[in-house]
Amino acid sequence: MAHTDHAHHDDHAHHGPAPGIMRWIKTTNHKDLGTLYLVFAFTMFFIGGLMSLVIRAELFHPGLQFVRPEFFNSMTTLHALVMIFGGVMPAFTGLANWMVPMQIGCSDLALPRVNNWGFWLLPFAFCLLLSTLFMPSGGPAGGWTMYPPLVLQMGEGFPFLIFAIHLMGISSITGAINVAVTILNMRAPGMTLLKMPLFCWTWLITAYLLIATMPVLAGAVTMLLTDRYFGTSFFTASGGGDPVLFQHVFWFFGHPEVYILILPAFGIVSTIIPTFARKTLFGYDSMVYATASIAFLSFIVWAHHMFTVGMPLAGELFFMFSTMLIAVPTGVKVFNWVATMWRGSMSFETPMLFAVAFVFLFTIGGFSGLMLAMAPVDFQYHDTYFVVAHFHYVLVPGAVFSILAGVYYWIPKWTGRMYNEFWGKTHFWLSAIFINVTFFPQHFLGLAGMQRRVPDYAVQFTDFNEISTIGAFGFFLAQFIFIFNMIKCMSKKGVPATDRVWEGAHGLEWTVPSPAPYHTFEVPPYVGDDETQSLHGAAKAH
């Protein structure tokens, strides 16, 4: 994607990319690594998507038709791990690689070699993880949450699972440190923190969440490893340990992780909506404070994933109230987006369509989240398809739609070519329809009593499962339109893009040529009012 001529850089010819495959292995260039991250992420989306199709195919009818229960459990477990750690997180890191330096006006990330290492850990991590599928005892089948004692029953693939998680964690931490250090130290003169594009703000906060929580996950899985092989009993009741301790530690990581998966999405949507509404983002400051509030709250709500473990009443009340509080800053963000659209001059190119769908569908996921926050009612929802519907609404039309929106929005800058708008819109409408066909009926399934993580179900759940499966296959197939559209841009076909690309676009990334040269902002730019006023209005840009 990033392959560009560098004629304008003829005085630094040696700074161009190395030829051949070694370019990609040795590269320390943020644009190359951004491309690698994105290609890797979409490869993982494909693999994780295939796993979801195995799940949906088996669930098309009651009874077991295709796979054994053990393999089915491996599919649900690996689908989650692949999509979270292989798909969404690397995709956001890829977007940060590409866009953070170009948005704050610096030449590269602060730690380019760490950046290279962070990326190249990932293919090894996922080879380790997926290799367990080819072992006689099969892949991890205890759920991505890896609750003991069940996870300790896994066969010889167990250490592979643990070490894969470690590698993913190290990779995420390197990426996070890089983004935080870059944003805090390398902003162009005049780019104060409160003039930064919101994508940088949300990523800065996400980076701190990652740095704070990934070591917690590493600690938790290391304790699993020693419980299994070195005779400790952290989580084994018969040895004086506590299985619930793992859940507390895991969700202390796990809940901030949920926001790691959605805060960058907020940033992307907050960038795209003002562009296509041709109007300044409403409430820039409150968006920043809301994001920070959500990040803070994410550390004190973890046990709402565990309402049924038998916590004391005071604990349940605390986690119920703190969880409900999250609705306040999240609501502020949604209201701000709507207020940005209000009385704008809107046009609906593909990135905007995905961004508007994000606001609509993410909010539906937020509503079900509010319902789940009510502890006494959560006893009914917990571990049912209602929960599955909830988190897929915030993750697929939430996080994934924002990634698609971001790629459509910035790919003209990356490749110098416009994508095909007709096929972009077709991709959007098929995705938006099929994702609802897939996940909306799952609300009903959960309410009517279908539990999660089962390969088979009582016959009265058949109708909704059939609809859901049809939706899943439709959504999967629709994504090929996107892939072909992007490949077309990358292979330099299509209408050349202007430097500004979008009529309403503001920000430093639009001041460089399209396609973006291999090196940008080697001399820090002057950050003028023009490029920041879309964020906070002319009055504030002084």
Place this chain on the structure above:
Amino acid sequence: MQKMLGWARVGALVSCLFGSGSALAYTGAKWNLPEGVTEMSHEVHHLHMFVFWICVVIGIVVFGAMFYSVFAHRKSKGAVAASFHESTLVEIIWTAIPFVILIGMAIPAAATLVKMDDTHNADINIKITGYQWKWQYEYLGEDVSYFSTLAAESNRARQLNSGIDVYTVPNYLVDVDHPLVLPVGKKIRFLITSNDVIHAWWVPAFAVKKDAIPGYINEVWTKIDEPGTFRGVCAELCGRDHGFMPIVVKALPEDEFKAWLAEQKSKGTEVASAAPVAAAPVPAAVAVAAAAPAATEVAAAAPAAAAPAAAGKSKDELLAAGEKVYKTNCIACHQAGGTGMPPTFPPLAGSKVVNGPKDAVIQQVLHGKNMMPPFPQLSNDDIAAVTSYVHSSWGNKGEIVQAGDVAAARK
């Protein structure tokens, strides 16, 4: 309360088009949370509907504004962008209003939670233990205890490529051999724990869901308002057969319950005694066993009376009975052909253990080993039959085992 929204109707239409499996949901609701049959489940249902309608109203307001804007404020319609971009007052308003709404939701939710937490003054105490993959119910102080597993008919139909149409199986996957029998109108306290991994005991009609965790005893209570059959499932992933350990509760009027309980006590804790209202045939019952009082203590050693060694059974009888027991209890892991699923579930065909001394095999059935759960709940006749069956199948050459051998092994 079957409040259907517009989209729900659309969904109903679509599902009618699909036309299959229009059976009534076992919870009595197809679209929505069931109202259930306890005071708590009613409260939970009302809370659910309360929050749902709040979300609907907020959704109408927010999405209404958004879609109005999407249609009205278009560049193609000549809309010119306004320049406003912040308002502290507006931000304060739309921070405060949700906060007030949340307080309105939190108060009734907290009140219900407090009520649910009060397990004092229970009339009946039942200990529930989760196993991979079955439930054990103990009526504390009553000396009645038994296991509850997936009904044999469902178990056969749910095997991969079983060839059985699951629509022909009554209550497919939500039927058990021995349901939990409870009285109506009494406060029942459940003490929930687990023997191996974490399970969760869930009956939607009671709004009761609690994790069964090894090393913990969780408390939860219910008071059932009306007699009936209520079905639930294990809600926490517990391994391969997580989807196949349902829960069935039979709620009886108090006098019927007392009669049932007395009957159970008079039989000792004989497992094969089906509840009077049992929904399923008793799969492991061996008709010819009637002659011997196949008393089986679940936890303790069997009484000496259960030693009908002299009676002895023919090999054919044992093998026929053993095949039935095998198909109910063993086939999921060890497979129909005795091939197992190595390395987690070892093959029985050609196994050193199976072809070794019979006592070792009996001991393993009684006490379990590694992943294999113990099966002390099976009667001596059943264990004898299934051991004989395993010994004589798939080329194995082990001995025939009689019930007396098992009784001796239990001591």
